[in-house]
Amino acid sequence: MGTTQLETVPEPKYWHLKTVLSEALDSEFSVGEILPNERDLAARFGVARATLRQALEQLELEGRLQRRRGVGTTVAPPRMGVAVGTEEQTWPGAADDAWQPADCAMAPPPPAVAHILESVHGEQVHTVRRSRVSRGQPVAAELLYVPASSVAALPAIDTPSVTARARAVLRELQHLELEGQDRAVELGSASAEDAKELDRLPGAPVLVVTTRFFAGGRTAAVSVATYRADTCRLTFGASGGVEIHHGQERRAS
Amino acid sequence: MGTTQLETVPEPKYWHLKTVLSEALDSEFSVGEILPNERDLAARFGVARATLRQALEQLELEGRLQRRRGVGTTVAPPRMGVAVGTEEQTWPGAADDAWQPADCAMAPPPPAVAHILESVHGEQVHTVRRSRVSRGQPVAAELLYVPASSVAALPAIDTPSVTARARAVLRELQHLELEGQDRAVELGSASAEDAKELDRLPGAPVLVVTTRFFAGGRTAAVSVATYRADTCRLTFGASGGVEIHHGQERRAS
DNA sequence: TAGTGGTCTAGACCACAAT
DNA sequence: TTGTGGTCTAGACCACTAC
Known part of the structure; x- marks a missing residue:
């Protein structure tokens, strides 16, 4: 997962972010692994935490991530x-x-x-x-x-x-x-x-x-x-x- | 739909809001009717627009509402x-x-x-x-x-x-x-x-x-x-x- | 106690539809 | 042009978990 800045595209940031994260999930993470916390991730991508969360919510909806309060965000196993x-x-x-x-x-x-x-x-x-x-x-x-x-x-x-x-x-x-x-x-x-x-x-x-x-x-x-x-x-x-x-x-x- | 203030409950505001709106939908609105806009609704319930939106999103997910940009929020027909x-x-x-x-x-x-x-x-x-x-x-x-x-x-x-x-x-x-x-x-x-x-x-x-x-x-x-x-x-x-x-x-x- | 995700605010601007 | 919902920000505090 790089430190790439998001380009100025007509596409919503959270949507692009979701795509980037999704690809990173495929290539750089294994099931059960925990991601950096939301504040760090947001900073890394240069977006507000709320925007980062919008992307994470989508990925969780699709069964790619699992988030637990007090614990962190982990890569979910296939459904x-x-x-x-x-x-x-x-x-x-x-x-x-x-x-x-x-x-x-x-x-x-x-x-x-x-x-x-x-x-x-x-x-x-x-x-x-x-x-x-x-x-x-x-x-x-x-x-x-x-x-x-x-x-x-x-x-x-x-x-x-x-x-x-x-x-x-x-x-x-x-x-x-x-x-x-x-x-x-x-x-x-x-x-x-x-x-x-x-x-x-x-x-x-x-x-x-x-x-x-x-x-x-x-x-x-x-x-x-x-x-x-x-x-x-x-x-x-x-x-x-x-x-x-x-x-x-x-x-x- | 009243102008009731939300009480201070341990329940999240958006969740309570969703319940209130859901009941209002049953009793005070008919299918196809358009709701007040988000800014007005938020003001009426004394919450930030983002919080109000969280409740609306849930209701839309449940098929109760339909929202269209540039148009407004309407009461959805049964699925x-x-x-x-x-x-x-x-x-x-x-x-x-x-x-x-x-x-x-x-x-x-x-x-x-x-x-x-x-x-x-x-x-x-x-x-x-x-x-x-x-x-x-x-x-x-x-x-x-x-x-x-x-x-x-x-x-x-x-x-x-x-x-x-x-x-x-x-x-x-x-x-x-x-x-x-x-x-x-x-x-x-x-x-x-x-x-x-x-x-x-x-x-x-x-x-x-x-x-x-x-x-x-x-x-x-x-x-x-x-x-x-x-x-x-x-x-x-x-x-x-x-x-x-x-x-x-x-x-x- | 420290660190996480969950909730909430008060703004701002954008994209789109209707007029 | 006006009004709508959609996106985004930069904070704040809360609830929960683990240590």
Whole structure:
């Protein structure tokens, strides 16, 4: 990474800076290496810290960098592929799935979910919280909404531990015949709770995967899963296991 | 929208501001309405313009607002569902697909694509550019990479118009037997070219959908499609047509 | 305690769209 | 020409981590 001055181009400085840094990342840094701090970098490129930060933010959004307060900025490893959709459709909580149930409560769903479930106003649903870990890192947090009517056979509230209750709801789902499901993916920003779960700051970019599960001619459950957008690449289809390797060659400086 | 002062909370100002604005958007504004300009808004909330902008940026990322230089900030309509994956796997360019071919060139693929195609260094591939429009708006730009060996039967370079050539490559693909495909979705930022195509500024957040097409026991084509993350929700699975309606109720002020 | 990234300010000027 | 959002500066202080 040189000490090159930026030329006076019609291109925004932060954009040019991003390009320069991106190339330096490819050629002069290896994964995990820590960059000089923001004040030094800004000085080196002759820009204000805010401008330098604009470039770093972009690179972090693209999964090239990881910044941690009190620690520093490090070169991120290539995004990991996370299997989201497979050919066979299954209920959440099936034997092989990647999720770990955390807790469960009865609560009225948020408006968007209530609309999908076509639930009447104020109706309470089982709300199961689950988390997903990959390669030792938390990658996703999920809220699964199951109307009481979908799991009518569930034993009455003998209130065991919340995590046991979560498992009970999931177990009950497996008994239903799954008639179909569909998914939607969109960009979102982490809520305070998601952020905590995902070990990020609130507002961090996330990929929100909304899955509807159909049974008995209606929507029997809805899952809203938020994946870390910086570290994850969601994979769909036949070869969830096959790796697409987007990373560039990197060598130590 | 009130003139309320922000209390001194441990929460960042821009975060609180975002919440306040978000609620105002739900209750006091209707889709398409333009907000007061940034300087006025900042003054009204008693914060610096940069802080106000941080809140607006988040809301734009979430698809709640649309900002256009020289025009103003408007309330965005709910994201549109865009069908990306259907049950039946087809080659790009099939009769019913949503894409419009733009042009075609022979060029060496970018490194990431070359890796997926396992092409030898410097090998040239057909590079077809296509665009996708939904409800009168550009929603995605695609680059489709097809090794010459996948479409060997393509007539020699009689160089008709580039768009005719694009169609010829797509037509040739249909003749191959599609053995399978898979997809990956990740967050990216728009390149200068994509930005132009999508009517956004460079660096705008996009959802990058990478699709691999398998034929003849290998990867016969790769598509890299970038969707506007602010306006699109990507839908997968059986009911690509069924709408998930995430929008909140909105009434005029 | 020292050093990091995160937040915030009060300005300035620029690029673009509409008039 | 006017008004908008986009870029940029040179500071300041805060929250967090590691020592």
